[in-house]
Amino acid sequence: MRGSETEAIETISIALRHHRERAGISLSELAKRAGVAKSTLSQLESGEGNPGVETLWALAVALNVPFSRLVELPTPHTRVIRAGQAPRIRAEHSGFAAGLLSSCPAGASRDIHEIALDAGELRRAEPHQPGTVEHLIVVSGSMRSGPVEEPAELGPGDYTTFSGAVPHVYQAVNGPTTAVLIMEHS
Amino acid sequence: MRGSETEAIETISIALRHHRERAGISLSELAKRAGVAKSTLSQLESGEGNPGVETLWALAVALNVPFSRLVELPTPHTRVIRAGQAPRIRAEHSGFAAGLLSSCPAGASRDIHEIALDAGELRRAEPHQPGTVEHLIVVSGSMRSGPVEEPAELGPGDYTTFSGAVPHVYQAVNGPTTAVLIMEHS
DNA sequence: GAACTGCGTTCGTCAAGGCGAACGATCGGT
DNA sequence: ACCGATCGTTCGCCTTGACGAACGCAGTTC
Numbered sequence: 001m002r003g004s005e006t007e008a009i010e011t012i013s014i015a016l017r018h019h020r021e022r023a024g025i026s027l028s029e030l031a032k033r034a035g036v037a038k039s040t041l042s043q044l045e046s047g048e049g050n051p052g053v054e055t056l057w058a059l060a061v062a063l064n065v066p067f068s069r070l071v072e073l074p075t076p077h078t079r080v081i082r083a084g085q086a087p088r089i090r091a092e093h094s095g096f097a098a099g100l101l102s103s104c105p106a107g108a109s110r111d112i113h114e115i116a117l118d119a120g121e122l123r124r125a126e127p128h129q130p131g132t133v134e135h136l137i138v139v140s141g142s143m144r145s146g147p148v149e150e151p152a153e154l155g156p157g158d159y160t161t162f163s164g165a166v167p168h169v170y171q172a173v174n175g176p177t178t179a180v181l182i183m184e185h186s
Numbered sequence: 187m188r189g190s191e192t193e194a195i196e197t198i199s200i201a202l203r204h205h206r207e208r209a210g211i212s213l214s215e216l217a218k219r220a221g222v223a224k225s226t227l228s229q230l231e232s233g234e235g236n237p238g239v240e241t242l243w244a245l246a247v248a249l250n251v252p253f254s255r256l257v258e259l260p261t262p263h264t265r266v267i268r269a270g271q272a273p274r275i276r277a278e279h280s281g282f283a284a285g286l287l288s289s290c291p292a293g294a295s296r297d298i299h300e301i302a303l304d305a306g307e308l309r310r311a312e313p314h315q316p317g318t319v320e321h322l323i324v325v326s327g328s329m330r331s332g333p334v335e336e337p338a339e340l341g342p343g344d345y346t347t348f349s350g351a352v353p354h355v356y357q358a359v360n361g362p363t364t365a366v367l368i369m370e371h372s
Numbered sequence: 373g374a375a376c377t378g379c380g381t382t383c384g385t386c387a388a389g390g391c392g393a394a395c396g397a398t399c400g401g402t
Numbered sequence: 403a404c405c406g407a408t409c410g411t412t413c414g415c416c417t418t419g420a421c422g423a424a425c426g427c428a429g430t431t432c
Contacts, residue, residue: 008253050238053194053195053236053238054194054195071253157364
């Protein structure tokens, strides 16, 4: 800990410069907007120092960029998941089998699930971890899905997103239905 | 800056406790694994202090959790995008029309695009911002998509993800094809 | 060419973070 | 009941981040 750990600050250094130049503002201007000393910002962009979270937070706000963008550069590998061939790493998702894929090599923050429902079939999912977000895309058939109190009617190609932290449902309305579910979870 | 700024550290305090308890390890154990003093961790979970990035980074690694999960709790609203009804906020995506939705109220880090291709139609996309990640789900037809040097063959329900930072293609192989594209960008 | 504005860097000071040690509390085992 | 282990918190010390001021540079303006 003490001494090495260049990984985090390198990332920050790069991201900081990138977003500032992208916003088209000077170092001085950003420092002024964020309420951070020019000297501090200068050092950060030079890759020196271990900035406090509040400092970074202020910079993220001033840059109008999500905090995570300053500290995490997504560098995914190209991947393909075939319909019906998703690996069964985690066997159960709220009571029914589903395939899973982590798109990030380390961290495993995203799952891809296939959902296949028979005509009229209804599946209830209990709340997941707080902060879980679900993205659903209907491939074929028609579906009623979302939070139990207000599920949405969806057809092929329709997309919906909702919080996974509340009870939610997946139901085939007319005939067999398939969909892809992307789960971001904490 | 100096004095207030409880927003960030509150989030961190909660997230830290949450993930540690979820991992089922003690405060002492986590401190040992992360190479962080128990006292430091104790204070952080109490919501005191403005932790350095390296400290948080080490904790994230020890918890096997993406850094951003410690500092950002996604709280999305439920949304639905109908096939063919995606709002045309941004008219062009690499040269062709596409619908767009930001799932996060502030930050706008994710776009949803619909892609409709005629039989055999090929669309090339120039590289986007570094750090851009694309998620593609084929709804109907068949598609060849991915980085230009190694596009993947996809059928209905197939999923692929690849970096948007390199040139990539979307091509309908046999007959008209539709797909949904989720773009995360920096 | 002198004065001026804005840029990014460097320097010295001060407050705050991170550390180890010691502490009381809570269990389990003999 | 005693002892040991582990838990999470609190206490001084030292390191380090963040600050403001001053610096050197470049491009304008008069």
